Amino acid sequence: MNSRNQSYIIYLLLFVAIIVMVVYNFSQRGTTSEVSINQLAEDIKQGRVSKIEENENRLRVVYKDLTEAISTKEADATLVEQLLHLGVTQEQLHPNNISIIIKPPSPWLGVITALGYILPFLILIGAFFFIFRQAQGTNNAAMSFGKSRARMFTGDHPTVTFADVAGVDEAKEELKEVVEFLREPQKFIALGARIPKGVLLVGPPGTGKTLLAKAVSGEAGVPFFSISGSEFVEMFVGVGASRVRDLFDQAKRHSPCIVFVDEIDAVGRQRGAGLGGSHDEREQTLNQLLVEMDGFDTDTNIIIMAATNRPDILDPALLRPGRFDRRVVLDRPDVRGREAILRVHVKGKPLDSDVDLSILARATPGFVGADLENLVNEAAILAARRNRKSISMAEFEEAIERVIAGPERKSRLISQEEKRIIAYHEAGHAVVMNALPEADPVQKVSIIARGMAAGYTLSLPQEDRTLMPRKKLIAEMVGLLGGRAAEELVFDDITSGAGNDLERVTQLARTMVTRLGMSEELGPMVYGQKEELIFLGREIAEQRDYSEAVAEQIDREVRRLVNEAYQKARQLLIQYRDKLDAVAQRLLEVETLSREEFEAIFPPPVPKHSGIPSMVSNN
Template sequence: MAIIALVVYSWSSQNSGQEAMTINQVADEIKRGQIAKIVQDETRLRITKTDGTQNTSNMDANASMVEQFLQLGVTADQLSPAAIQLEIKPPSPWLNVMTFASYVLPFLILAGAFFFIFRQAQGSNNAAMSFGKSRARMFAGDQPTVTFADVAGVEESKEELREVVEFLREPQKFIALGARIPKGVLLVGPPGTGKTLLAKAVSGEAGVPFFSISGSEFVEMFVGVGASRVRDLFDQAKRHSPCIIFVDEIDAVGRQRGAGLGGSHDEREQTLNQMLVEMDGFDTDTNIIIMAATNRPDILDPALLRPGRFDRRVVLDRPDVRGREAILKVHVKGKPLEPNVDLASIARSTPGFVGADIENLVNEAAILAARRNKKVITQEEFEESIERVIAGPERKSRLISAEEKRIIAYHEAGHAVVMNALPEADPVQKITIVSRGMAGGYTLSRPAEDRILMSRKKLIAEMISLLGGRAAEELVFDDITSGASNDIERVTQMARTMVTRLGMSDEMGPMVYGQKEELIFLGREISEQRDYSEAVAQKIDAQVRALVSEAHQQAKALLTQYRAELDGVAELLLEKETITREEFEAVFPTPQPKHSGTPVMLAGNN
């Protein structure tokens, strides 16, 4: 502020509305009676003439204003109050401050610049010295934010981890019997199943220090830094023993050695080697439990998974219907729900969903209720949020012609009629020709219960259902469109899997054809090793083509048989755009009892 004031003062003292007068010019104007008022401010004179114009001038600081005018020939009468008004302002107290600041401030600025430079250099030295230090975050565990009560749908996994908690609370009970608690626990499961959340719950239940770090935080571009950070992490853990070390996404550092690029001095391999030594080296008398999470256990180094390191593998699979209902109950806590919301029905409608998907579903339902200015979340919001999570938001603004709308209606009606006619297919839940995501319309089915095993009849029924849309286009319009592209892709992949992987072809027999190959350091399948001849390849292609062709013919036969129902469903779709299960069955009652199975959303006109 002082610098700004100094600059403003200097600028204002050097600039005025017009060119300043000399002291001699001011004296001549006084003699001619042209000056009405003079105000002295230090050595600066502000002059007001008789015609109202103003100007400025500067005077000598060694003499007074009156003395200088008298020396220049101005008489005392011309300086009398009757002739001219003279005003002398007292010296400003800020003048000395400004003068002092103009001398001192440059030195202060220079000193501050040197201090900042030295401080930065010192911080760089500290950062260089701490480059090999662990970046793990420690949580005390005395005030847990997550416990086992906050984790649902993984009851078996929680039961296994209770042993870890009990050992950390009462280690002497196990030591007295000569028992050795597993040193490492590997949490394995698809993304979103709650591996990190379960590790936090173990920390909250045990009430011990909890070190959390990601596998990627070990590896740097400089060789040896990762190994140094591993050593520092375990040194910190030993000082706070008993404790838990949690390494999230351990596959970033624990991939198989010798499978990547670089030699024995590869940074990632050195980091892994140091971790192996720390987990089961000479110094093993420590109450430290290492927990790690990954969704790719197949690419981890075998030395990392052997007994003595990661002894126990806890699998977190996709939850079943009861698990999904329990997860729903956890996520709806604190949210206002309408009394008639049926969480069991929502759980049945979300097979294959993991914990993260269900959390997103509940959040989407809350957002929809807020956008509709509702005070509570209703069943309608939950059902719509399921479709938003699966297929995306509705695209009602998408403009399509009447002819295309009719094609989409018959396409989706074809899916629904075929599914309803097949006893092995899942019951139709909803049909719509309102666009969502990339789909022009879709048919949603919901199984009565979850299914782990897929029978051949079930897979064939799903293939026929997928081809129902294309068959309806051929039957009604005597033409085909690109709307069935995704259906055809899925059917082809399903048929090839049945022949080459599941042994569901009578001619090819119960054999697996082709071995998948992948690069470990990429974690991606890059090729398939053909362990069969060209003649066998031709037979495989013929079997795949036969399965797809047979499914297509059966779809056309069913739609020909139920042509009246197909027309009725399509006309209802054109009228209402979206029809429910009850409205669909009013047009086409189920011919026979339906079997349950894995759900499927048949998207048309992609």
């Protein structure tokens, strides 16, 4: 029973006690005057009394003038005996002169009387009991403050198995060893084999690290303890270490089992890098975690799994053999992986016959599992809003654009002149990209606002690419600058619409020069080393290992790359000015062009190469 229900019970008992006391008091005294038994005898002698009602020892007297009074008789004698003793004659007590009514005793009067005396004591005892329970609950909360908050899931009825995880086939193969060890540990122990005590799942957010850990537990059929790294750390010193000890004690009692620590970087950051010196609460928690992991015997049958997307900031002692000595990488899925993930998420959902998951997989490069789940959900929501009984390809295509760029904002009012500028801006992006052989094919051009963009041009690669050629990066820069070049060429003026394009181009050029060694003047070198100074979870410093002269060279090279890309975009738009005008005019008419409609106006002059996804927008 919680404290709120206990308070309700106390208040109810107090209310009942008040009611009982009020009833008891009203039963003991009335609203009429009170006369003595002697005065009552004199009134009877004078013939003033018409009726007497006797209730126990209380007398209700009704006079002939209709007034009433109350009196009390002795308990040892009857009313008639007392009246006769006081001089009242038998003739005066005759029924013709006075009516005497004797009521039987009430069965509740004794109970009410007893409650009037006992109930206050019961309420007092209940109040003391309530206060004691509250104090005991506070004491229990204080005693359980250092207990682990891990949630245990039994493996009797698994909700997630390897069949529910797609797109990470290599990771599943590695983790099958863990499942086999948990199912048949003696087979490994007999040969002297030692299964990894800790498995670290590494990958970008949304790639399915937590889901894969649950699938391991479901396949093995063993208890699964789940806790977040942030749940260990409190502001009180020693609480996190106590929770670590309690977690591992619970795991030993339920062996074999899996302990899963999500976002372990919250507690496993490198020691000595924080503001609290070497003795703060987080580092004490990490020290206890290191001790507990290294203290397991080979026959405990407990496997620690952890997930993080920042393995670079973990303490080296946490990653050494004997602790987290196996690292499973979950990367972004390729086209086959995305198709398999889509098949998992569309189970149980009605699909139209025109839905082709392979096309959707090719149209979503760079999407992780969480993105694809959100894509399917958005498509289902769109189909429901359109009162459809199934999800069609149109809903999926619209959902892709919603995930990438946000929902359409058709209600946004813009002038005809601004609409014409946006049309030429987006047409400039599309024409330049279509004219470059290294650029990705243009999939869609629209001047309908989405999210923060006034319009957008969507280009998608024909296949996934891991390596990025220099020509492809330069083509991307030229495509990003196509909107600004179109504005200057057509209107002899420029607007703020290319702000995001310029930011991306500048960053891309600087990365090519300082990180990728793609500058002919500066050569194949990396300039500037990131210095891992962790302050509130962020890197705040970059070591500058080059001189001021080199810094000037970097600035000149970045400026040269951007200017050459801009001139290239301008030359292409001058060369295909008729196509630019045709595309912009068509956008003003229909607002959105698909790939087929765009290529009907401007067929690609050269074959396209594969690359990575790109989307340019007019902010």
